[in-house]
Amino acid sequence: MQRPLIIALDFPGLIETERFLAQFNSEQLYVKVGMELFYQEGPAMIHRLKEHGHSIFLDLKLHDIPNTVKSAMKGLARLNVDLVNVHCAGGSIMMEAALEGLEQGTAVGQKRPTIIGVTQLTSTSEKTMNEELLIERPLNDVVVEYSQLAKKSGLDGVVCSSLEVPLIRDVLGNDFVTVTPGIRLSTDEKGDQTRVVTPGKARELGSTGIVVGRSITNAEKPLEAYFKIKNSWEGVTV
Numbered sequence: 076m077q078r079p080l081i082i083a084l085d086f087p088g089l090i091e092t093e094r095f096l097a098q099f100n101s102e103q104l105y106v107k108v109g110m111e112l113f114y115q116e117g118p119a120m121i122h123r124l125k126e127h128g129h130s131i132f133l134d135l136k137l138h139d140i141p142n143t144v145k146s147a148m149k150g151l152a153r154l155n156v157d158l159v160n161v162h163c164a165g166g167s168i169m170m171e172a173a174l175e176g177l178e179q180g181t182a183v184g185q186k187r188p189t190i191i192g193v194t195q196l197t198s199t200s201e202k203t204m205n206e207e208l209l210i211e212r213p214l215n216d217v218v219v220e221y222s223q224l225a226k227k228s229g230l231d232g233v234v235c236s237s238l239e240v241p242l243i244r245d246v247l248g249n250d251f252v253t254v255t256p257g258i259r260l261s262t263d264e265k266g267d268q269t270r271v272v273t274p275g276k277a278r279e280l281g282s283t284g285i286v287v288g289r290s291i292t293n294a295e296k297p298l299e300a301y302f303k304i305k306n307s308w309e310g311v312t313v
């Protein structure tokens with residue numbers, strides 16, 4: 076995976092999405108389609124984005140019984156996206172089933188999508204995790220242990236905050252993929268995110284890829300915001 080900046084296309088539908096993408100002219104992007112957009116526009120949205128040559132992270136965070144996740148992944152594999160995910164909280168049997176489904180659904184000669192597991196959402200604080208999810212351990216330990224479980228289950232990597240990347244890399248090495256949302260410029264509102272990092276810091280900490288939504292999509296000048304974040308992520312000084 077080439078260290079991408081992934082734009083979260085958190086829009087209510089096709090019209091808003093295409094209006095946003097039109098600003099980028101023919102720039103080849105790495106985009107993320109999550110629940111908001113996929114639940115409205117479905118596979119047709121994916122086909123459309125692929126026609127434009129964009130790479131796609133289909134962020135549906137599957138979390139269900141192993142048999143259901145396996146079948147769902149088999150179907151998602153047919154969409155020929157680049158990256159998919161599940162919740163690590165589903166456990167190792169569910170993660171193994173997800174991988175099996177993905178492998179079975181991938182057509183001969185086609186590359187299997189990369190599959191990663193969500194450790195703890197970047198909106199979750201240690202306090203919420205301890206007091207509401209009743210996971211009575213330090214958040215860093217939970218993220219590292221879920222990452223180890225994901226690796227043992229055959230997954231290619233995890234979703235986490237950049238803050239946890241050095242700990243994960245220490246234990247699982249640099250090839251294990253870490254995709255990190257919760258990215259904000261120092262002047263941006265955090266919103267609902269709690270474990271937040273700037274794009275430049277995410278690079279220093281060793282994230283494989285960053286996911287950026289509102290800092291670009293809600294910016295007054297989205298194209299300018301995109302290139303500012305991209306330069307900072309890539310360590311380009313302008």
Ligand SMILES: O=c1ccn([C@@H]2O[C@H](COP(=O)(O)O)[C@@H](O)[C@H]2O)c(=O)[nH]1
Nearest residue numbers: 083109195196197256257286287288289
């Ligand atoms: O732990 C997670 C997992 C996924 N996300 C998704 O990333 C984007 C972030 O959007 P921002 O506007 O940059 O906050 C969003 O689509 C989430 O669903 C995450 O934030 N944290």
